[in-house]
Amino acid sequence: MQNIAFIIGTIAIAIILVAIVLSLRGRGDVSKRLESYTGAAGDQAALSQDSKKRSTPVADTLNRAFANRRSAQDLSTQLARADLKVTVAEFIALQILSAVFFGVLATLGFQTIVLGLLGAVVGWFIPRWFVSNRQARRLHLFNDQLGDSLNLMVNGLRSGYSVMQAMDSVSKEMPAPIATEFARVVQEVQLGLTLEQTLSNMLRRIQSDDLDLMITAVNVQREVGGNLAEILDVISHTIRERVRIKGEIRTLTAQGRYSGYVVSLLPIGLTLVLFCINPKFVSRLFTSEGLAGFCGWAMVVCGLLMIGSGFFAIQKIVNIEV
Secondary structure, eight states: OHHHHHHHHHHHHHHHHHHHHHHHHOSSOGGGSTHHHHOOTTOGGGGHHHHHHSOOHHHHHHHHHHTTOHHHHHHHHHHHHTTOOOOHHHHHHHHHHHHHHHHHHHHHHHOOHHHHHHHHHHHHHHHHHHHHHHHHHHHHHHHHHHHHHHHHHHHHHHTTOOHHHHHHHHHHHSOTTHHHHHHHHHHHHHTTOOHHHHHHHHHHHSOOHHHHHHHHHHHHHHHHOOOHHHHHHHHHHHHHHHHHHHHHHHHHTHHHHHHHHHHHHHHHHHHHHHHHHOHHHHHHHHHOOHHHHHHHHHHHHHHHHHHHHHHHHHHHHHOOOO
């Protein structure tokens, strides 16, 4: 009976979570926001017109609460770098719902409020982890595509294209995400922004050292002149060599990285398996009273700290900068 109530409660919370998120999203076409064209990461004022079309009481309240806050502006920048077309209010609402969902799930599963609070904390950070992971994958894809895109620009410049025409060809010929970013640059210039401003906006969305090098070369060439095609050709060769070396390093360090994943996840996985086989045996770590309860929690905390420190130490060792 308890398991049935647990399953029903989990399904109900999931349905409520999906319904509220969909209501916050509304029926507006987010891709038509002005932010997609101005490229000002974190500029919530640029979204005001679209927000009126798809606003809800919950979204309006959260927007007013987080308006003009430094933390909200930083979060909006992170969302722009991950290419997530959601407002800060919507993302905060999603974090709250995720914390409630995982908190209730842990409380019902382990029958203890302490693990329920721990589940709520984990649920709060899961959306942030998703944004960070999406941002890292997007940056990795962008860096891999940048060398070929510069080659395409170089060929266009040598055939008589202007800088904007060369960037437009990149936005049409290359895949996402680099095509999306260069298309934004072209659209911003068409809206009246200077090329320096649009490139600065792209660098704010894509924190790439290779992109910074390219933008610096373009800005210097526009100020002092020179053969931009030759400069970009040299930069393209440098970027391709760096990508090649990074690929070789990732291949050589793959065993160490996955060893860290296995060593870190194995104790947690075994604990979950033992809990499924014999819940009472594992629950003594969390539900015992007196000295036994203190020792159980001390073992759990020490184990998690040792697992975390070992995982981060391994990742630090195999993370070789080029």
